[in-house]
Amino acid sequence: MKAAVVNEAGAPFTVQEIQIAAPIGSEVLIDVQASGLCHSDLSARIFGIGGAFPAVFGHEVAGIVAAVGPDVTEFVPGDHVVGSLIQSCGECLHCLAGDLVNCEHPERTERSAEQEPRLSLDGQALTQGMALGGFAQQALIHARQLAKVPEDLPWAQAALIGCGVLTGAGAVLNTANVKQGETVVIIGAGGVGLNAISGAVVAGATRIIVTDIEDGKLERAKRFGATHVINSANTDPVAAVLELTDGGAPHVFDFVGAAPTLKQAIGMVEQGGTMYIIGIGGPTASLEINALEFLVGRKNIRTVYMGHSDMKRDIPMYAELYRQGRFNLDELVSKEISLSQIDEGYESLKDGSIARVVVTDLER
Ligand SMILES: NC(=O)c1ccc[n+]([C@@H]2O[C@H](COP(=O)([O-])OP(=O)(O)OC[C@H]3O[C@@H](n4cnc5c(N)ncnc54)[C@H](O)[C@@H]3O)[C@@H](O)[C@H]2O)c1
Ligand SMILES: [Zn+2]
Ligand SMILES: [Zn+2]
The missing domain is CATH 3.40.50.720 (NAD(P)-binding Rossmann-like Domain)
Structure with a gap:
């Protein structure tokens, strides 16, 4: 599948053919439909604060479930979902109190170093930014980082709920x-x-x-x-x-x-x-x-x-408020671009008339 890879700090987003693993455990494979350009991914690309390179960033992601791991009961193929960078284990005292952003074991939504990497390029592991990696045709994400949304929610608007809206x-x-x-x-x-x-x-x-x-x-x-x-x-x-x-x-x-x-x-x-x-x-x-x-x-x-969000509760809530005309998502989407245009997309954010830019052409 194609992904916009950043090969080293300061390098551009370059569309490359990479490999994505099949879902295991609680993982969900999604066909990405939209991926928003948030400033944090630009900082990750420039300053290397989002993990080792090469890396696939993109953390405002929405898509359709393509396949699920054996432990997933919440989603089935065909579901429309929105991702969130809030990584939570669901078992620690913070999670049990609903304080997901302070989870003690966020790493449990990732694979361990001993496991086959989710993303790789010619046998070399790639960093999956914020355990999402949304600047790609597909993303392999833990079920705890996904929430279901209605099928009539437009893709670009859906993706933006994941970070900017929650926050x-x-x-x-x-x-x-x-x-x-x-x-x-x-x-x-x-x-x-x-x-x-x-x-x-x-x-x-x-x-x-x-x-x-x-x-x-x-x-x-x-x-x-x-x-x-x-x-x-x-x-x-x-x-x-x-x-x-x-x-x-x-x-x-x-x-x-x-x-x-x-x-x-x-x-x-x-x-x-x-x-x-x-x-x-x-x-x-x-x-x-x-x-x-x-x-x-x-x-x-x-x-x-992240707005102290409970993403499983809040993502569907904002989607519903939008459908009722009570939450403005439409005017957040100023521009839609293709996977190869992420650098230009970030450049255009310098123009004051642009609120958010979203990748909606995944070049399939
Ligand atoms: N805390 C979190 O969990 C979290 C999550 C996401 C983003 N963020 C951060 O939130 C910030 C806002 O993100 P964004 O995407 O809205 O950025 P943005 O660039 O779209 O918006 C910033 C706005 O601030 C205005 N501005 C700049 N200087 C100003 C000043 N001196 N006085 C008043 N306004 C001024 C700009 O004109 C612009 O409208 C970023 O720093 C981002 O990294 C934090
Ligand atoms: Zn963000
Ligand atoms: Zn936890």
């Missing part, structure tokens, strides 16, 4: 547990932050204040449900939020995670409120805290990993 909406609904009537601030209206807006609409937040540095992103944010928008390139966003909220918001989500936005987020939090760090603004982005000021202001900080 953005999950930050609001799971991590922050935003209540009806509350105010939220969302910093950065990109492919993930837009889903936080949708999550806040679902939660019944009264005021959804969004900041970005591009007017086009803010216009789109309004279409997702932002009630107030602030362009922080030409307006002081902290002063604007303090004025709008009469002293700060209970929930401030930073989808940029750079030093300036982290500082802004703290300044926007009301007494007793919380800022949530989701964006990864680079390896050195940091935040200095004055302990006294923080304590006096009773401010809190939380990190958000």
